[in-house]
Amino acid sequence: MSYEEQVQQLFRTDPGFASAVRLLEKLNKLKHPRVLNFSHHDLDGITSAFIVRRLLERYLDAEVVTKLPPYFKLSEESLRETLKGEGRFDLLLLTDKGTFGYYDDFLKYIDRVLILDHHPLDGRPKRCTVLNPSADRPVPAAASLLCHMLTTKLDPTDNYDDFAALIGCRGDFAFDPVQKTSVDFVRPFIERAREKFPRALEIKLERPTMFDLLNRDRTVLINQIGEVLHAGCLAHLYNQTLGIDIPYGPELVFNFLLELAKRRDRPAEFRTIADVLGRMQKGQMLSRVFEQYKSDWNMLNRRAENTVFLDEIRDVGIYMLFAEEAPAMQATQFPAILPFVASTRLDELKLAGGHSHVMLTIFCPKERGVHISMRGGGGVLDCGAMCYQLASHLRDLYPEREGIGGGGHDRAAECVVDKPVPMYAVMHELLALVQEMSRIAKALESGEVTREDAEKARLLRLDRNLNVDSVS
Numbered sequence: 001m002s003y004e005e006q007v008q009q010l011f012r013t014d015p016g017f018a019s020a021v022r023l024l025e026k027l028n029k030l031k032h033p034r035v036l037n038f039s040h041h042d043l044d045g046i047t048s049a050f051i052v053r054r055l056l057e058r059y060l061d062a063e064v065v066t067k068l069p070p071y072f073k074l075s076e077e078s079l080r081e082t083l084k085g086e087g088r089f090d091l092l093l094l095t096d097k098g099t100f101g102y103y104d105d106f107l108k109y110i111d112r113v114l115i116l117d118h119h120p121l122d123g124r125p126k127r128c129t130v131l132n133p134s135a136d137r138p139v140p141a142a143a144s145l146l147c148h149m150l151t152t153k154l155d156p157t158d159n160y161d162d163f164a165a166l167i168g169c170r171g172d173f174a175f176d177p178v179q180k181t182s183v184d185f186v187r188p189f190i191e192r193a194r195e196k197f198p199r200a201l202e203i204k205l206e207r208p209t210m211f212d213l214l215n216r217d218r219t220v221l222i223n224q225i226g227e228v229l230h231a232g233c234l235a236h237l238y239n240q241t242l243g244i245d246i247p248y249g250p251e252l253v254f255n256f257l258l259e260l261a262k263r264r265d266r267p268a269e270f271r272t273i274a275d276v277l278g279r280m281q282k283g284q285m286l287s288r289v290f291e292q293y294k295s296d297w298n299m300l301n302r303r304a305e306n307t308v309f310l311d312e313i314r315d316v317g318i319y320m321l322f323a324e325e326a327p328a329m330q331a332t333q334f335p336a337i338l339p340f341v342a343s344t345r346l347d348e349l350k351l352a353g354g355h356s357h358v359m360l361t362i363f364c365p366k367e368r369g370v371h372i373s374m375r376g377g378g379g380v381l382d383c384g385a386m387c388y389q390l391a392s393h394l395r396d397l398y399p400e401r402e403g404i405g406g407g408g409h410d411r412a413a414e415c416v417v418d419k420p421v422p423m424y425a426v427m428h429e430l431l432a433l434v435q436e437m438s439r440i441a442k443a444l445e446s447g448e449v450t451r452e453d454a455e456k457a458r459l460l461r462l463d464r465n466l467n468v469d470s471v472s
Contacts, residue, residue, distance in 0.1 A: 001188055002188060002192070003152075003188040003189045003191070003192040004152070005188075006149075006188045006189075007149050007152050007153055010133075010149060011153055014131070014133070016129070016130050016131040016132060016135065017131050017149070017150075017153075019129045019130075019131075020114055020116070020129055020131045020150055021150065021153055021154060023091075023112060023114055023129050024059065024060065024114075024150075024154060025154075027060055027062075027090060027091060027112070028059065028060050030060075030090060031061075032061055032062065032063060033060055033062045033063075033090040033091065034062065034063045034064075034065070034087075034088065034089045034090050034091075035056050035060075035062045035063070035064045035065070035089060035090065035091045035092075035093055036065050036067070036082065036083075036086065036089040036091070036092050036093065036110070037049055037052060037053065037056075037064055037065065037066050037067065037093040037094075037095060038067045038068075038069070038074050038079075038092075038093075038094050038095070038097055039052075039066065039067070039068055039094075039095040039096055039097065040068075040072060040095070040096035040097055040143070041068045041069065041070050041071075041233060041249075041250040041334070042096075042171060042172075042230075042233065042250075042334070043167060043168055043170070043171025043172070043226060043229055043230055043233070043253075044096050044142050044143050044144050044168040044169075044171045044172040045068065045095060045096035045097070045143065045250075046068060046168075046229075046233070046250055046253050046254050046257070047144040047147075047164040047165060047167050047168030047171070047257070048095040048096050048116065048143045048144045048146075048147045048168060049066050049068065049095060049254060050164045050254060050257045050258065051144060051147040051148055051151055051161050051164050051165060051168075052064075052093060052095060052116070052147050052150075052151075053066055053258075054151075054160070054161060054261070055147070055150065055151040055154065055155055055161075056093075058155055059154050059155040065086055065089075066254065067082060068248075068250035068251060068254060070250075070332075070333060070334065071333055071334075072097065072098055072334070073097070073098055073100065073405075074094060074097050074103075074106075076102070076105055076106065079092075079106055079109060080109065083109055083110075089110050090110075090111070090112065091110065091112045091113075091114060092106055092109075092110040092112065092113045092114070093114050093116070094113070094114070094115045094116070094117070095116045095117070095143050095147060096116070096117060096118070096119075096143035096144075097115075097117065098117060098119050098122065099115055099117045099119060099120075099121045099122065099123075099124075099125065099130060099132050099134075099135070100121075100122050100123050100125070101122070101123020101124055101125055101126075102123065103115060103125045103128050104125045104126060104127045104128055106128075107127055107128070112129070113125075113127075113128040113129065114128070114129045114130075114131075115128050115129065115130045115131065115132065116131050116132075116143055116146045116147055116150065117130070117131075117132045117134075117143055117146075118132060118133060118134055118139070118140075118141040118142060118143050118146060119132075119134060119407075119408070119409070120134050120138050120384060120407070120409075121134070121135060122388075122407060131146055131150070133146075133185060138384075138409070138410060139185055140174060140183035140184075140185060140409065140410075141174065141183065141185040141186060142165075142168050142169045142171075142172045142174045142186060143168070143172075144164065144165045144167070144168025144169060144171075144172075145165050145168065145169055145174070145185070145186055145189055147165070148161060148162070148164075148165035148189070159196070159266065159267050159268065160257075160260070160261040160267065162192075162193060162196060162197075162267075163197065163200075163267040164257060165189065165193075166189075166190075166193045166197065166200070166222060167222065167225060167226055167229065169186050169189070169190070170211060170222050170223065170225075170226040171226050171229075171230065173211070173411075173412065174186045175187075175190050176211070176213075176214075177190075177201045177203075177220045177222060177223065178203055178212055178214070178215060178218060178219065178220055178223070179214060179215075196268060197222075197267060197268050198268075199221060199268065199269070199270060199271055200220065200221045200222040200225070200267070200268075200270060201220050201221075201222060202220060202221070203218050203219075203220055204218065204219065204220065204221075205217060205218050206218070206219055206224075207219065208344075209223040209224055209226070209227040210226075210227050210230065210297075210340040210341075210343075210344070211223040211226055211227065212344075213343055213344055213346060213347060214347050216344065221270060221271070221272070221273070221276075224273045225273060225276055227290075228273055228276075228277070228286055228287075228290050229253050229256075229286070230340075231286070231289055231290045231293035232249055232252055232253040232256070232286045232289055232290070233249040233250050233253055234249050234289070234293065234328075234329065234332075234336055234337070235247070235248075235249035235252050235253075235285065235286070235289045236248045236249045236252075237249070237328045237329060237331075237332070237336075238289055238292050238293075238328055240328070241292060241327075241328050242288065242289070242292060244288075246285060246289065249289075252282060252285065252286070253286075255282060256280070256282040256283065256286065259280055259282060260276075260280075263278065263280070265278070292328075293337070296326035296328070296329075296337055297337060297341060299326065300323070300325075300326060300337055300338050300341040301341050301344075303321075303323040303324075303338075303341075304321060304323065304338070304341050304342045304344075304345055305345075306321065306322075306323070307319045307320065307321045307342075307345065307349065307360065308320045308321075308322075309353065310361075310431070310434055311434055311435075311438050312353075312355060313381060313434075313437055313438050313441045313462075314380050314381065314441050314445075314462075315355060315356035315357065315380070316355060316356065316357045316358065316359055316376075316377060316378055316380050316381050317349060317350065317353045317355035317357070317358045317359070318358075318359050318361065318381075318434055319349055319358065319359070319360050319361070320360075320361045320362075320363060321342050321360060321361070321362045321363065322363045323338060323362070323363075323364060324338075324364060324365060324366075325337065325338045325364055325366065325371075326338070330366055330367050331366070331367045331368070332366065332371075333368065333371075333416065334414070335371070335373050335414060338362060338364055338373075339362050339364075339373035339375060342360055342362050342373075342375065343360070343375045343376070345360065346358050346360060346375065346376045356378065356380075357376065357377060357378025357379075357380055357381075358376050358378070359374060359375070359376040359377040359378075359381050359383065360374070360375050360376055361373070361374050361430070362374075362375070363426075363427065363430070365423060368403070368416075368418050368419065369403065369416065369417050369418040369419040369421065369423075369426075370416070370417045370421075370423055370426045371414065371415075371416050372387065372390070372406075372414065372415040372416075372417075372426070372430065373412075373413070373414055374386060374387055374408075374412070374413045374414075374415075375411065375412055376411060377410060377411055378411075379410060379411070381437075381461075381462070382410045382460065382461035382462075383408060383409065383410060383411055383412055383413035384407050384408040384409050384410055384412075384413040385410075385459065385460050385461040386413065386433065386437075386460060387406035387407055387408055387413040387414060387415040388406050388407040388413075389406075389433065389459055389460055390406055390415050390429060390430060390433055391404050391405050391406030391407070391415050391416075391417070392406075393429055393433070394417055394421065394425075394426065394429055397425070397429070398421050401418070401420070401421055402418070403416070403417070403418025403419075404416070404417050404418065404421065410461070436456070437460060437462060440453050440456055440457050440460070440462055441457075441462055444457055444462065444463065
């Protein structure tokens with residue numbers, strides 16, 4: 001199936017896609033509509049914001065206000081504060097910001113709410129317009145590709161839209177150009193991109209990047225671009241370290257992409273990262289930030305050597321790393337550098353331990369509390385389900401405490417627990433969860449499983465590829 005055929009098929013079969021198209025077609029009848037776009041502050045979210053900004057300006061002649069706050073969920077309070085300063089809008093567009101049931105409440109403030117997202121649902125909005133391929137079951141994808149698909153349906157894309165979507169898909173690990181693998185949903189687009197940007201996907205023997213989890217003696221240009229821009233998202237955190245005034249990282253990257261498009265260079269002709277960064281001031285700033293990022297990476301790489309084996313569940317070796325982030329990253333509310341460094345150890349741990357797959361849990365004390373990242377699992381254990389259940393249990397134990405949340409994808413997820421919940425309590429519940437999973441997995445394999453355990457297995461997605469029909 002070609003990419004264009006996939007877009008047409010999605011339009012025919014996904015009610016959310018058809019509804020999103022109709023919503024923007026109706027909005028096109030307004031004169032100069034105003035659109036407020038909140039997007040995730042990572043690469044997928046920033047490239048999503050870039051693509052929809054250009055679509056809305058071309059197709060609707062809209063005024064678009066883009067917000068990239070340093071948190072995942074959008075709260076009602078944050079929306080209210082933004083509206084106080086920005087005025088009235090005709091559309092609230094949420095890209096790569098999760099799909100939460102309470103997003104329906106935002107219709108009190110703006111008449112139209114459109115959600116473009118690929119994360120598993122946490123509640124189902126009933127009145128918002130939602131395009132999310134993971135609405136009924138997890139479908140690995142990228143929000144930037146959904147934005148690109150919407151653009152493809154409504155208005156012709158150009159090389160900059162295509163290149164941004166490629167960066168976004170790379171940022172969310174939706175494909176690996178070195179290993180020549182991709183998740184099913186993005187494969188038609190990647191095949192199309194390979195024809196348009198062959199130099200960006202050409203293997204070369206250079207320093208491996210954060211995306212090169214296997215064969216760490218080679219990389220490709222798109223991986224190098226993705227890593228430099230990921231480091232750029234952290235740029236403002238290096239203000240004190242570098243002794244210069246650096247703008248908020250996600251906005252720096254977003255505006256760099258906009259300037260890249262205005263520069264009218266041809267992405268297909270880029271050969272090196274220097275070609276991409278060029279002589280623009282923002283490009284030189286990104287280059288300087290990246291040098292500091294590499295220094296922090298090397299320091300954290302030494303910390304990541306100290307992993308501990310916990311257990312093996314369904315042939316997945318479970319390991320833990322207890323380590324602090326780089327000094328400049330101590331206040332972050334998101335995975336900054338350490339989880340990506342640790343991820344490069346997955347294959348090494350798998351080979352050394354003789355496991356079929358490996359899951360690595362990174363337990364990271366921060367200024368705000370504890371940040372747990374889970375990576376790997378081989379599609380057998382579900383990182384997102386584990387982080388969600390861990391956070392849910394901790395909220396039950398500490399109902400009066402805010403700042404406890406968790407979830408994500410099956411191979412990459414986060415759980416954040418703010419102070420004053422004690423660190424030892426978080427560690428205790430994490431280890432208890434692993435112990436409980438081990439017990440349930442053994443019961444499932446033996447066929448001696450209670451209804452209670454069968455329900456726990458379902459919530460943790462331990463029952464995938466196993467028969468749990470027989471319960472006692």
